[in-house]
Amino acid sequence: MMLLKLALRNIFRNRRRSLLTLLSMSGGYFLLATMLSMSEGSYSHIINLFTQDHTGHVQVHHSDYLSRPSPYKTIDNLSLLLEQISQQDDVTSASPRIYAPALAFANDKTFPVQVIGIDPHLEARTTLLAQKVTQGSWLENSMTGQGLFTAMIGSSLAKNLHLGVGDELILISQGIDGSIANDIFSISAIVGTAESYERNNVYLSLLGANEFLSTNNQAHEIAIALENQSQARHFAANIDLPPELTAAPWQKIEESFYKSMQVDKKGNYISLAVIMFLVSIGVLNTVLMGTMERTREFGVLKAIGTRSELVFMLILLESALLAIASCIVGLLLALLPITYLSRTGLLLPEPIDIGGVQFQVMLGEFSAFVLLLPAITVIASTVLVSLFPAYRAATTVPVQAMQAT
Template identity: 60%
Template sequence: MLTAKLALRNILRNRRRSILTILSMGGGYLLLSFMLAMTEGSYNHIIDVFTRDHTGHIQIHQGNYLERPSLYKTIDHAAPLITQLKKDNQVTGITPRIYGPSLAYGKDKTFPANVIGIDPIAEASTTYLKNKVQQGHYLSNGMTSHGYYPAMVGQALAKNLHLTIGDELVLISQGIDGSIANDIYEITGIVGTQDSYERMNVYLSLSAMQQFLSMGDQVHELAISLTHQTYAAPFANQLQQWFKLQEHEPYRALTAAPWQVVESTFFNSMQADKKGNYISMGILIFIVSIGVLNTVLMGILERTREFGVLKAIGTRPAAVFRLIMLESLILAAASCIFGLIFALPANYWLTVVGITLPEPIDMGGILFETMLGEITMFSMGVPALVVIGSTLLVSLVPGIRASRISPLKALQAA
């Protein structure tokens, strides 16, 4: 208790210097919190847009389909698995998909196309595909009024084949039973842009695709969206363990991969960019720490005779060391409280309003117009730990010096 009183007295004795120190460290807390909220919020927003574009947060395949895709690596009896997964509160959407490279024939030209069979309703609840329709309307189940299955094509493919809404599209591929797959479809929608993921795709309803490739109820992929992208890796691990415990052979051979694995190149590039931001934060922390070190050193040099008196009357070196460290801790805590008062409204504004980009970024047909922040325990707690930790760290050397000083030399100091 006595040590705390002495620490408060010493801090209040030179109010101007203490206030400047609190302002300096509080400003460091504010900047760190703002940078972390901006960084984490922007990355999470980009990841959400990217994963909701087409990848999903988790993908389920048969065996090593992700590394070596094959028409014959299918998920059998997918419907019961989908029903089971939908019961989990973290799952917000799950959509089955079938992939089949095909030759597409338009009015007078042919072009290779990636044909994807989807459940239109499930896909709309899992990805942004429905929002990316540029012409016509979104894919539907059933047949058109002309007796054809509807097809939705990417904009680049439609341009290459000179196709528009209402035209016929012929697809030729190989069925899973070894037969030649061919059929005629009616274009009801054009989706994406010239540079988006969908540019060379053809989308058919799941039933139309299964009939086209003679696949029965088999699918190639299950894409899952979760309440938040940070749950992807642990949820995929739990799902993989659950597959291993299943008695049915088809489920034991399944693999669950989070978006970090499915889109490893994108994930690695973001991690590298994050490291660059952390270097900038480290420089800011260093500058704040130098200011704190200067304040602590000045305080100790001015009080050298005082420490000599304390040592002369029998004060233990450990007590002197605790006194200095407690003073630094109080200053750091006060700085964090001061910084928090300004950081909360600033980060709230960043989370709700954000920073509008001068030029929107096209991410596969989805315009990324605003950089949003995110208020989390990480963005608010880490700056406090950094400020307090760096303050205590730079106070160690002055504290040890003051605790070991000789009373005679201290009292002789000018």
């Protein structure tokens, strides 16, 4: 208790210097918190857009389908597995998909495409595909009056084959049973843009894809949407699946995107470290100057029997109290802008394309991590740079100290 009283007395003894030090550290906290909020919030927003665009948070495949895709590596007993996955606590939705390369023909032109069979209802709940329909209407799991299954096509494919809503498209591929797959489909919608993931895809209903590719209650992939993208690794590692199947989080499915994002985040952390280094230099200068000015005081304390470790702790306690006070002030200053950034964000003048996803709003993040990490950093760095002045004061020789001018 006595040590605390001495520390508070020394802080208030030179109010101007203490105030300037407090403001410097408060500014450091403010910058760290706001920059960290923008960094973490923007990355979380990008990840949410990216995973909701088409990948989902977790995907289930045949054990080596990701490394060596094959139309014969299917997920069997699809209905039972979907029901089991949907009953998991963290799952919001799960959508099965069938993939097949095909040749599209229309208006005397051919074009290579990727055929994707989806459950229209489940896919609309799992990804943003339904929101990307630019012309026509969302896919239906039924035939038209002419006895044709409907299909949605990407915008680039529509442009290359001069197709529009209501036109007919011929697809030629290979069925899973080894037969030649060919059929005519009626175009119900155009989806995506020339830069988006869907640009050269053909989307069929699961019923239409089963008929076209001769499958029976099978899929190549199940895309799973979770309540929070941060749960992806844990969910993929702990989900109970048949031995021939495996679950992969989005970090593995889109590994190149994830690695590039991690590199960019490390660059941001370096910038934050530079800011904290500059603040720490100012704190070191202030603490060292204050310690040198009180050399005679420390000499007297040592002369009357004060132990060296108490003098050492006194200096560290003064620095820690200033750091804690500066974090409180910095928190009060940062609350309003962080709240605004997390709710409204900053609108970019032009959208940025990241992995085929259009990103135009930079959102901040309001979380315990954003508020606590800067506080821990400020307090830890302040105590760290105070170690040398504290050691210098603790090792003061009483006779030499009291003779100092």
